[in-house]
Amino acid sequence: MDKYVTGAVIRKLRESKGLTQEELADKLFVSSKAVSKWETCRGLPDISLLEPLADSLGISVIELLSGEDIRNLNRSSNITKGEFYVCPVCGNIISSVGGAVISCCGITLPPLEAEPADAEHGIQIQIAEDEYYVTVGHPMTKTHYISFLAAVSDNGVQFVKLYPEGNAEARFKIGGIKKILACCNRHGLFWIKPGR
Numbered sequence: 001m002d003k004y005v006t007g008a009v010i011r012k013l014r015e016s017k018g019l020t021q022e023e024l025a026d027k028l029f030v031s032s033k034a035v036s037k038w039e040t041c042r043g044l045p046d047i048s049l050l051e052p053l054a055d056s057l058g059i060s061v062i063e064l065l066s067g068e069d070i071r072n073l074n075r076s077s078n079i080t081k082g083e084f085y086v087c088p089v090c091g092n093i094i095s096s097v098g099g100a101v102i103s104c105c106g107i108t109l110p111p112l113e114a115e116p117a118d119a120e121h122g123i124q125i126q127i128a129e130d131e132y133y134v135t136v137g138h139p140m141t142k143t144h145y146i147s148f149l150a151a152v153s154d155n156g157v158q159f160v161k162l163y164p165e166g167n168a169e170a171r172f173k174i175g176g177i178k179k180i181l182a183c184c185n186r187h188g189l190f191w192i193k194p195g196r
């Protein structure tokens with residue numbers, strides 16, 4: 001475990017459940033002062049309380065530790081809302097359809113936030129028969145390169161891992177693609193919407 005529940009998370013979840021500090025305290029057989037202390041970073045619940053605490057808040061212990069009520073997120077959301085996670089240590093890349101708690105090399109990975117492609121990370125798309133031929137005008141050196149390209153559609157992700165000194169290019173089957181993403185190892189994730 002590289003993360004323990006925080007006071008801010010307890011407060012957020014308690015409030016979203018419509019519980020007062022007293023009501024939560026009663027469920028856990030602790031004092032409301034104890035709950036108040038957790039929420040204001042003057043103490044943390046004993047590990048033996050994690051399970052009852054999660055129960056009281058209507059979530060799993062994993063969700064409690066991750067700080068997110070994953071079950072309340074829209075799980076049926078289509079894959080275009082999926083997330084990408086990159087391990088800064090080993091470079092592993094993981095994509096998920098919805099919110100997830102992902103860890104690699106002992107680190108809990110935050111989902112990468114994609115930003116619109118900028119001038120340095122311009123994504124060019126050409127149509128070649130039934131494929132998009134995607135290139136990025138970007139260095140591909142050992143220390144600064146595009147680490148993957150991905151095409152996200154409603155029913156899946158097409159994904160191409162790239163390596164330094166290779167070309168920043170990939171081909172994707174056009175059907176249903178909503179977003180093309182390029183990940184720079186230094187600057188993060190960029191996206192562009194392909195226009196037909």
Ligand SMILES: [Fe+2]
Pocket residue numbers: 120121138144145184185186187
């Ligand atoms: Fe870059």
